[in-house]
Amino acid sequence: MSTTTATRRGQGRPESRSRRRVEPIFYFFLLPSLVLFTLAITVPGLVGIFFSFTDSIGIGDWEFAGLTNYIAIFSDPAILQSYLFTFGFSIVTVLVVNVIAFLLAVGLTSQIRMKTALRTIFVIPMVVSGIIIAYVFNFLFSNSLPSAGAAAGISWLETSLLANPDLAWIAIVVVTAWQAVPGALLIYIAGLVSIPGDVYEAAEIDGASKFQQLLKITAPLVAGYVVINIILGFKGFLNAYDIIVGLTNGGPGTSTRSIAMTVIAGFNGGDYAYQMANATIFFVVAVLISLLQLSLTRGRNTL
Amino acid sequence: MSLKLTRTLRTAALGLCLALLAGLLSGCTGDSGKETIRFTFSKREAIGFMTKLVADYNASQDNTEVILDTSGVDVVSASFVRGNPPDIALANYNMETARFVQRGALSDLSGTQAATRVRKDLQPLMDQYGSYPGRTSALPYSVMASSVIYNKEIFAAHGIEVPRTWSELLAACDALKAAGVTPFYATWKDDWTVAQGWFDYSVGGQLDTLDFFEKLADAGTDVGPDSPASFQKDFEQPVEKMLKLAGSYVNKDAASRGYGDGNLAFSQGKAAMYLQGPWAFSEIAKTAPDLQLGTFPLPMTENPEDLRVRVNVDLAAWIPEESKHKEAARDFLEYLYQPEIIEAYNKSQLGFTPTIDADAAPDPRIEGMVEYYDKGSVYQGPSVLVPRTIPIMNYTQALVLGADPAAMFRTLDADWARLAFRQ
Structure with missing residues (x-):
C-alpha cells in the first residue's frame, strides 16, 4: 500500500x-x-x-400480485386527483411563499426601526408545530371568520372557507404559507446581507432609483437563494400532510387529499400494497423532478 | 498520526457501542415484578370510565399492570403492521378489525369464560365482518343502537308527535320550520357524522343493507350499472330523500359545524332533532343534564312496518396473536366481562349488554329503540360495511355539500370494482 x-x-x-x-x-x-x-x-x-408487487394488507398472509396494483392505480381517479391537487397546491404555495418572503426580507434588511424585534416576530410561526397551527386556523376559519362575516353582513364570509369544496385549498395555501414564509425569509435575509454595499453606492451614483436597484441589483444577486428556496419549498409542499389533516382532513369530500394522505390511508385502511405502489410511483416522480431541477440549475455557481 | 488516530477512534467506537448496548439491555429489565400489558381503548366518551376501571384492576391484584392506551384507531392499525400490536383491545368492530380477523392476526378466545356468556343470537353481527376458521377472534362487549335523537321538550311545545312515515316526518319538519325551530342540527364539518347519521339512517331505513353488500361482494369486479346490485342503482332513491332533508331542514351553518359544536347546540335546544348515536347523550348531558331527550327510527318509507334502527358492535374485545402476554390479557378480559362491570359500562354509555345474563333496564333516552332492537328490526349502516380504503365518509360529506349523487355513485362502483380487482 x-x-x-x-x-x-x-x-x-x-x-x-x-x-x-x-x-x-x-x-x-x-x-x-x-x-x-x-x-x-x-x-x-x-x-x-x-x-407493492404483492396483495399484502400490512399484516398476515400475502401473495404475489405482479403489476395488478400499478394497473389499478392508473385507472383510479382518486389517486389522479390527489396528484393534481398536490402539484397545484405546491406550485401556488411556492410562489406565494417566495414572493412574500422576498419582500419581507427586503424590508427587514433595510434601514428601519426595531429590525431585530420585527425579525423575531416574523420568525415565530416557524417554531410552532404544524398540527397546532392547523387546529388554531381551523377554529378561526370555522368560527371566528363566519361570526365576523355575520356581524359585518358579508354573506359569503358566513360559511367557512373550509366547507367549500372549490375554495378549501386556498385556506390550506394560506396556512401553509404562514408557516413556511419564515424559513424562506431567513434564507433571503442571509442572501441580502451578503450583497456588498458598494454596488448599491455605485448604482446610487449612477442615478438608479430604489426600485431599479431592487430589480437590477438585488434580484439578480439573490437569484441563487431564490433557486434554493424554490427547490426546498417545492419538495416540502409535495409532502403536505399535517396541516391538511388539521384543517380539512382531505375534505370537503375528497377535494383536498394530498398524495401523502392517500398513502397513509392505505397504511391505516388495509390497502398497504396498493398504496406502496402509489408511494413507489411518487418516488419515481420525485426523482424525475429532482433531476429536472438539477439540470435547470446546473452551472449556477451559487449551488 | 493516522494509525494513532484510528486506534483512539476504535477504542472510542467500542466504548460507544458498549454504552448503547448497555442502554438497550437495561430497557428489558422491568423495575417491578409485575407483568405489563397494553390495553387499547379509544372511545373518547368513556375514557374516564375506563381509566378508573383500569386503576381498580391494577389495585386489585399484584400480577399484572394494565396500561391504558388511548391513542386511537389509526395508531393501532399501524402497530399491527409494525408487528407491535396492543396486548388486548376493546375497539369498534368494523371492516378495519375485520382485516385482522380474516388474516388470522387475532387469537382464539373460545376457551374463555367470557365467550360462553355472550349471546349467541348476536353472532350474525360479528360474522358479517368475516371469521377465521376454528377461532372466535373477537367477543362483542357493547352493542349500540342508534336512530334520531329528539328534544322531547321542543316536540311537546309545538304539539308534534313522533313521525312514523316519511310524509309524517316531512310534515313535522315543516311544522317546526314554520314555528321558527331548526328541525335538524347537522355537523357536516366532521365527515363521519354525515356517514353514520345522515347517510346510514337514510339508506338503512329503505334498503336491506346486508343483502345489498352480499350481492355486491358476489359481483366483485363486475360492479356497475349492469350488475345485480350497485350503488348507482340502489342508493340513488334513498340518498335523494336524504338530500331533501339536508337541503331544507338543517341549521344554516351546518357545513362549518363539527361534532362538538353539534352536541353543545343541541343541548341548548337550537334544533329539534339530531342524527347521532347514543354516545352523544353523555356529551349533551355535560351541558344540559336534565334535558328531556328520546329516540325514534328515521322513517324513510310510507310503511311503519319498515321502521328499523341502526345497530353496530360498538366495542368488541380481542387479543392479538402476536401479543407476548396473552395469559395476562385473558385474565383482564375475564375481569372486563364480570357482570357488574360490563353492565355498568353499557349503562353508562347507553349501550346494550351482549351477555346472556344481562339485566335489561333501558335508560328512558333509548327506550324508543328497545322495541325495534328486541324484535330484530335492525340494520347495519352501509358506511361501516364499505372497506375503509374507499373514502366513503368523504363521499357522503361531498353529497350533502352539493356533489352530484349520480357521479358520486359511479365513482363508488368503480372504487369497489377496482378494490375487487386487486384484493
Whole structure:
C-alpha cells in the first residue's frame, strides 16, 4: 500500500493524490449517517417497493400480485386527483411563499426601526408545530371568520372557507404559507446581507432609483437563494400532510387529499400494497423532478 | 498520526457501542415484578370510565399492570403492521378489525369464560365482518343502537308527535320550520357524522343493507350499472330523500359545524332533532343534564312496518396473536366481562349488554329503540360495511355539500370494482 502510493506520488497523477490524501477519519464521519440512512430509509424503502408487487394488507398472509396494483392505480381517479391537487397546491404555495418572503426580507434588511424585534416576530410561526397551527386556523376559519362575516353582513364570509369544496385549498395555501414564509425569509435575509454595499453606492451614483436597484441589483444577486428556496419549498409542499389533516382532513369530500394522505390511508385502511405502489410511483416522480431541477440549475455557481 | 488516530477512534467506537448496548439491555429489565400489558381503548366518551376501571384492576391484584392506551384507531392499525400490536383491545368492530380477523392476526378466545356468556343470537353481527376458521377472534362487549335523537321538550311545545312515515316526518319538519325551530342540527364539518347519521339512517331505513353488500361482494369486479346490485342503482332513491332533508331542514351553518359544536347546540335546544348515536347523550348531558331527550327510527318509507334502527358492535374485545402476554390479557378480559362491570359500562354509555345474563333496564333516552332492537328490526349502516380504503365518509360529506349523487355513485362502483380487482 505505502509503496504503491509512493511510486504514484512520483508520477503526480491527480487521482492518486486524492486516494492518498483520504483520511480514514472521513469514512468514520460518514459511517453513522450511512448506517442510519440505510437502516431507516433505504431498507424500508426497498421493502415497501417489494410489497407493492404483492396483495399484502400490512399484516398476515400475502401473495404475489405482479403489476395488478400499478394497473389499478392508473385507472383510479382518486389517486389522479390527489396528484393534481398536490402539484397545484405546491406550485401556488411556492410562489406565494417566495414572493412574500422576498419582500419581507427586503424590508427587514433595510434601514428601519426595531429590525431585530420585527425579525423575531416574523420568525415565530416557524417554531410552532404544524398540527397546532392547523387546529388554531381551523377554529378561526370555522368560527371566528363566519361570526365576523355575520356581524359585518358579508354573506359569503358566513360559511367557512373550509366547507367549500372549490375554495378549501386556498385556506390550506394560506396556512401553509404562514408557516413556511419564515424559513424562506431567513434564507433571503442571509442572501441580502451578503450583497456588498458598494454596488448599491455605485448604482446610487449612477442615478438608479430604489426600485431599479431592487430589480437590477438585488434580484439578480439573490437569484441563487431564490433557486434554493424554490427547490426546498417545492419538495416540502409535495409532502403536505399535517396541516391538511388539521384543517380539512382531505375534505370537503375528497377535494383536498394530498398524495401523502392517500398513502397513509392505505397504511391505516388495509390497502398497504396498493398504496406502496402509489408511494413507489411518487418516488419515481420525485426523482424525475429532482433531476429536472438539477439540470435547470446546473452551472449556477451559487449551488 | 493516522494509525494513532484510528486506534483512539476504535477504542472510542467500542466504548460507544458498549454504552448503547448497555442502554438497550437495561430497557428489558422491568423495575417491578409485575407483568405489563397494553390495553387499547379509544372511545373518547368513556375514557374516564375506563381509566378508573383500569386503576381498580391494577389495585386489585399484584400480577399484572394494565396500561391504558388511548391513542386511537389509526395508531393501532399501524402497530399491527409494525408487528407491535396492543396486548388486548376493546375497539369498534368494523371492516378495519375485520382485516385482522380474516388474516388470522387475532387469537382464539373460545376457551374463555367470557365467550360462553355472550349471546349467541348476536353472532350474525360479528360474522358479517368475516371469521377465521376454528377461532372466535373477537367477543362483542357493547352493542349500540342508534336512530334520531329528539328534544322531547321542543316536540311537546309545538304539539308534534313522533313521525312514523316519511310524509309524517316531512310534515313535522315543516311544522317546526314554520314555528321558527331548526328541525335538524347537522355537523357536516366532521365527515363521519354525515356517514353514520345522515347517510346510514337514510339508506338503512329503505334498503336491506346486508343483502345489498352480499350481492355486491358476489359481483366483485363486475360492479356497475349492469350488475345485480350497485350503488348507482340502489342508493340513488334513498340518498335523494336524504338530500331533501339536508337541503331544507338543517341549521344554516351546518357545513362549518363539527361534532362538538353539534352536541353543545343541541343541548341548548337550537334544533329539534339530531342524527347521532347514543354516545352523544353523555356529551349533551355535560351541558344540559336534565334535558328531556328520546329516540325514534328515521322513517324513510310510507310503511311503519319498515321502521328499523341502526345497530353496530360498538366495542368488541380481542387479543392479538402476536401479543407476548396473552395469559395476562385473558385474565383482564375475564375481569372486563364480570357482570357488574360490563353492565355498568353499557349503562353508562347507553349501550346494550351482549351477555346472556344481562339485566335489561333501558335508560328512558333509548327506550324508543328497545322495541325495534328486541324484535330484530335492525340494520347495519352501509358506511361501516364499505372497506375503509374507499373514502366513503368523504363521499357522503361531498353529497350533502352539493356533489352530484349520480357521479358520486359511479365513482363508488368503480372504487369497489377496482378494490375487487386487486384484493
